[in-house]
Amino acid sequence: MSKPVVAIVGRPNVGKSTLFNALAGEKISIVKDTPGVTRDRIYADVTWLDKTFTMIDTGGIEPDSSDIILSQMREQAQIAIDTADVIIFITDVHQGLVDSDAKVADMLRRSGKPVVLVVNKVDSIQKFMMDVYEFYNLGIGEPIPISAANRMGLGDMLDEVAKHFPEDADTEEDDEIPRIAIVGKPNVGKSSLVNKLLGEDRVIVSDIAGTTRDAVDTRVKWQGKDYIFIDTAGLRRKGKVKEEIERYSVIRTVTAVERADVVIVMIDASEGVTEQDAKIAGIAHERGKGVIIAVNKWDAIEKNDKTIYKHTNRIREVLAYMPYAELVFISAKTGLRISRMFETIDAVIENQTLRIQTGVLNEILSEAVAMQQPPSDKGKRLKIYYMTQVAVKPPTFVIFVNDKELMHFSYTRYLENKIRDAFGFAGTSLKFIIRERGEKE
Numbered sequence: 521m522s523k524p525v526v527a528i529v530g531r532p533n534v535g536k537s538t539l540f541n542a543l544a545g546e547k548i549s550i551v552k553d554t555p556g557v558t559r560d561r562i563y564a565d566v567t568w569l570d571k572t573f574t575m576i577d578t579g580g581i582e583p584d585s586s587d588i589i590l591s592q593m594r595e596q597a598q599i600a601i602d603t604a605d606v607i608i609f610i611t612d613v614h615q616g617l618v619d620s621d622a623k624v625a626d627m628l629r630r631s632g633k634p635v636v637l638v639v640n641k642v643d644s645i646q647k648f649m650m651d652v653y654e655f656y657n658l659g660i661g662e663p664i665p666i667s668a669a670n671r672m673g674l675g676d677m678l679d680e681v682a683k684h685f686p687e688d689a690d691t692e693e694d695d696e697i698p699r700i701a702i703v704g705k706p707n708v709g710k711s712s713l714v715n716k717l718l719g720e721d722r723v724i725v726s727d728i729a730g731t732t733r734d735a736v737d738t739r740v741k742w743q744g745k746d747y748i749f750i751d752t753a754g755l756r757r758k759g760k761v762k763e764e765i766e767r768y769s770v771i772r773t774v775t776a777v778e779r780a781d782v783v784i785v786m787i788d789a790s791e792g793v794t795e796q797d798a799k800i801a802g803i804a805h806e807r808g809k810g811v812i813i814a815v816n817k818w819d820a821i822e823k824n825d826k827t828i829y830k831h832t833n834r835i836r837e838v839l840a841y842m843p844y845a846e847l848v849f850i851s852a853k854t855g856l857r858i859s860r861m862f863e864t865i866d867a868v869i870e871n872q873t874l875r876i877q878t879g880v881l882n883e884i885l886s887e888a889v890a891m892q893q894p895p896s897d898k899g900k901r902l903k904i905y906y907m908t909q910v911a912v913k914p915p916t917f918v919i920f921v922n923d924k925e926l927m928h929f930s931y932t933r934y935l936e937n938k939i940r941d942a943f944g945f946a947g948t949s950l951k952f953i954i955r956e957r958g959e960k961e
């Protein structure tokens with residue numbers, strides 16, 4: 521299920537980072553098993569009551585002359601308009617209503633995107649409420665007073681944000697059509713791939729109306745079936761500092777990946793797999809999407825009978841956290857193995873939505889447990905009662921045990937391998953939730 525994207529926009533020093541941290545809580549500092557994925561605060565998942573969304577921070581602004589602040593705010597707001605479902609526009613009751621706030625508010629209003637106006641640093645309602653009313657003048661709705669530092673008003677704010685989430689996106693008509701995001705570092709061949717998909721005569725294209733996001737959605741027909749490709753090419757924005765470009769490209773990758781069922785991570789064969797590739801692939805991995813690694817420009821390198829193995833080994837090594845990822849060697853230029861890619865997409869989608877019956881699962885479980893005893897600690901042995909699949913996209917399994925503490929990562933992985941031996945699940949990550957029996961479902 522694709523999570524809504526919420527972006528935070530505001531002047532320097534109004535408290536964007538404070539709000540971001542208050543909402544992301546400790547989740548963001550959790551060390552994940554994905555090496556190379558930067559833990560800086562560009563994006564985080566937030567859960568509010570029964571809703572989960574992806575929050576993005578469109579970036580810091582260097583407090584400089586007011587001209588520069590305004591142009592950077594516009595840039596930030598544009599990123600938010602391009603990528604977010606809901607925009608939180610944050611202002612500061614101490615600074616009061618500033619001219620650049622009004623200009624950015626105009627821009628946001630014209631975009632038609634839902635905007636939630638919040639006024640931060642309202643540490644005392646009695647003291648500041650009169651000042652909050654001033655922000656009505658922005659013409660983007662009712663200002664919601666919060667104090668990010670004291671975590672006050674955040675519930676009201678999130679209620680307002682959640683009102684704008686698309687209603688159960690999964691029931692939308694074209695939600696049956698698989699969405700495939702094409703991601704990868706600059707120059708790897710993303711646009712060339714999309715062009716190739718369009719250029720082939722078996723492909724019929726139509727632009728999708730109402731696509732408001734920055735990433736370009738392209739509908740393609742192949743062997744009678746529809747696919748929607750989400751293209752993130754052209755990430756570079758000229759004249760910007762390196763950090764900003766990187767932030768922007770991470771935001772676009774995250775939001776494109778979020779909307780996709782399957783992610784094609786493109787790697788340049790002529791350069792080999794790099795750390796940057798690992799970071800990009802890590803975003804797809806973290807979000808539980810189907811992953812196909814497309815090693816592009818295969819036409820451009822010299823090959824002998826060992827080349828493909830060398831590349832495969834190197835990629836498996838650098839992307840060791842996603843051994844399940846499918847690997848296809850392609851050329852966006854010549855069209856080499858493009859049809860193979862469609863077949864792989866179909867297979868990955870099938871695997872992402874595969875449901876295994878509890879009975880079958882537990883046969884595998886008892887065999888696995890018989891072959892390798894579960895770990896024990898201080899005389900207490902892990903008991904595994906049963907396992908059941910609770911979700912798809914990615915396939916998610918709950919394992920009921922006597923004591924969570926005893927469940928080692930390595931034993932979970934052992935069980936994962938057994939499940940993969942039986943059902944494959946190629947191209948998709950599997951998620952495991954360990955519960956103690958007696959806990960609520």
Ligand SMILES: Nc1nc2c(ncn2[C@@H]2O[C@H](COP(=O)(O)OP(=O)(O)OP(=O)(O)O)[C@@H](O)[C@H]2O)c(=O)[nH]1
Pocket residue numbers: 530531532533534535536537538539579580581640641642643666667668669670
């Ligand atoms: N009194 C008060 N101060 C706050 C509140 N929230 C944030 N601040 C303070 O405001 C200052 C700026 O907060 P940041 O979160 O860094 O602001 P920012 O918008 O991320 O700033 P930039 O990175 O410059 O864009 C810090 O000194 C915070 O402690 C609040 O609710 N009340």
Ligand SMILES: Nc1nc2c(ncn2[C@@H]2O[C@H](COP(=O)(O)OP(=O)(O)OP(=O)(O)O)[C@@H](O)[C@H]2O)c(=O)[nH]1
Pocket residue numbers: 704705706707708709710711712713752753754755756816817818819820850851852853854
């Ligand atoms: N030899 C060869 N060159 C390719 C292939 N695919 C792309 N290229 C070349 O690589 C360069 C970059 O291709 P693009 O498709 O623009 O790359 P991109 O990933 O969309 O780049 P950004 O827009 O910067 O993100 C172009 O010069 C392409 O002609 C391929 O399969 N083989």
